[in-house]
Amino acid sequence: MRILDELEREIERVAHAAGEARPRRRWWRSGALLVLAPLLAGTVAVAATTGILSGEPVSSDPHAPRDPNAGIGVNAGPGKLLAVRAADPAGGPEWGLRLVKTSRGLGCLQVGRVVDGRLGRLGQDGAFGNDGKFHELGPEILETSSECQQPDGAGNVFFAMTSIGQPASADPASCAVRPRGEDKRPACPRGSLRDVFYGLLGPEAAAITYREGGKTVRQAVERPAGAYLVVRATDPDRRDVGWWSPSVTPSWVESIEFRDGTVCRPDERPRRHGRHECPLKGYVKPRLDIATRAELATPITVRVGTAREKPYPEMDRKSLERMEWQRRVTISFRARRAADARSFYKLTAEIPGRPPNCGVGLGSPIARDIAAGETVTETLWVAHRCSGTMTIRIGYEQQTAPSQMPFHGDGPPNAKVGTARVRIP
Structure with a gap:
């Protein structure tokens, strides 16, 4: 789940755990002299005023495209x-x-x-x-x-x-x-x-x-x-x-x-x-129609997979070899209210108990635009060796004050949509 991946990377950064960075890909202009001439003229102009030549502009990572209706969106x-x-x-x-x-x-x-x-x-x-x-x-x-x-x-x-x-x-x-x-x-x-x-x-x-x-x-x-x-x-x-x-x-x-x-x-x-932290002087609280549990509550469907999978094939070979085998857990519910960047659904899950490292909570914001009445389907990946009763909560966050990061939330997760429990074999 890309949103979960992004959130985990940001939390690691905030926790001062530097991860491996993928070098940005560059693009180069090429073609006939007629095409290159205006570019060269621009380069000379920069050199004349600053002494610094211009190169190709910074390019986006083609492996991490942004969606205008998800995450932070696009400019x-x-x-x-x-x-x-x-x-x-x-x-x-x-x-x-x-x-x-x-x-x-x-x-x-x-x-x-x-x-x-x-x-x-x-x-x-x-x-x-x-x-x-x-x-x-x-x-x-x-x-x-x-x-x-x-x-x-x-x-x-x-x-x-x-x-x-x-x-x-x-x-x-x-x-x-x-x-x-x-x-x-x-x-x-x-x-x-x-x-x-x-x-x-x-x-x-x-x-x-x-x-x-x-x-x-x-x-x-x-x-x-x-x-x-x-x-x-x-x-x-x-x-x-x-x-x-x-x-x-x-x-x-x-x-x-x-x-x-x-x-x-x-x-x-x-x-x-x-x-x-100092107070946010001049901050104007957004006016939101705060949703109640009664407006949001709906059944949650959970399907637990049995296959051993490695969910991120785009990883390099060594990273895939090190990754534990995972189990797919698919969660679905019908959104009774629309969601946007300020009012969004959030999924959390936990498996208490043993073996080690299986009791840690999982989950992420569902950080994309969702229409009222839409069926929302999300996937969690759980280490295949983990077993026990998984508790899944679907909440609905509405930010009236800035959090440390977008879609982060400062308080404990709510379960306004509902709670489901399933057995992980």
């Missing part, structure tokens, strides 16, 4: 390159941010280097064959849902990202931050890693303060989005690198100043979900 326009900038510790093009709205109504941030008013990546640290050129990052390149967030009722996006040990190329897959046995990418040069902090604090934010080189630095945010961006060289002796963590407000700053003169210091705030 719904050119996006907006924000005015906020940050210098790179080694010099060269500054860092910048673009805000992109998606077909499912989410706001996503892209981070990269800026050349002549364009956001992109540099051909270094293993990216683009170390060609030293600038490669434009289009608004359609939305590579992870962890950089997206639900807007509030007024369309404002509140978001905060901490990225520790990102390649200075701004391409997170260009090199291996923490080389592992099967990762064929070159190791990232330790001196070319960056700690990047960026986000949107909303229309009421005025400035942030933070510690830099033993001094307190004050940075005014870009209004009205409340955008901020800080880039530092990663400590070369730091071992805990190659991870990023999304949130809705930054916890690493000393303070956030607001337009009304108030100041929030995260360290003085109580912990919420393991973090010190």
Whole structure:
């Protein structure tokens, strides 16, 4: 189930467990001189103003196509390159941010280097064959849902990202931050890693303060989005690198100043979900028609397979060999209410008891548009060696406040649709 795969990858990232990254595929323009001439002219223009030649733009991974009606969707326009900038510790093009709205109504941030008013990546640290050129990052390149967030009722996006040990190329897959046995990418040069902090604090934010080189630095945010961006060289002796963590407000700053003169210091705030978070000043709660259990309840059908399967044939051979044999569990129900990116169904399942590692809860949001009356069918994969009574719950989440990630949910899962129990032999 692709949505489950994506959620698991994002949770691993938040938990600082770096997974294997698939290098992005590139495309090359070719053809007659008549076709190449305008491209060469554009390259010369860039070189004349910045000294940096342009290469081919960043391309999407053809193995991970996005659906405009599922997940975060696809970009719904050119996006907006924000005015906020940050210098790179080694010099060269500054860092910048673009805000992109998606077909499912989410706001996503892209981070990269800026050349002549364009956001992109540099051909270094293993990216683009170390060609030293600038490669434009289009608004359609939305590579992870962890950089997206639900807007509030007024369309404002509140978001905060901490990225520790990102390649200075701004391409997170260009090199291996923490080389592992099967990762064929070159190791990232330790001196070319960056700690990047960026986000949107909303229309009421005025400035942030933070510690830099033993001094307190004050940075005014870009209004009205409340955008901020800080880039530092990663400590070369730091071992805990190659991870990023999304949130809705930054916890690493000393303070956030607001337009009304108030100041929030995260360290003085109580912990919420393991973090010190400031209030979302200016957040407008979305108006939703909250569904009741009586409106949603419906029978759940479960079919337990008996065959031993390996469900992801697109994996490489070694990964497939290591994977345990799986059992297919198919779950169906009739959706009595429609679902979208803010109001969505969620499936959870658990098998308590033994053998080890079989009691862990399974499940994911059903993060796609669903029409009222539609029959929803989802597949769970369970290790074939596991047995016991599986409890399946189908809930209906309605987000009136931003969660750590889209479709994540901050509270315990509900079972407004229903609960089913089946025996796993």
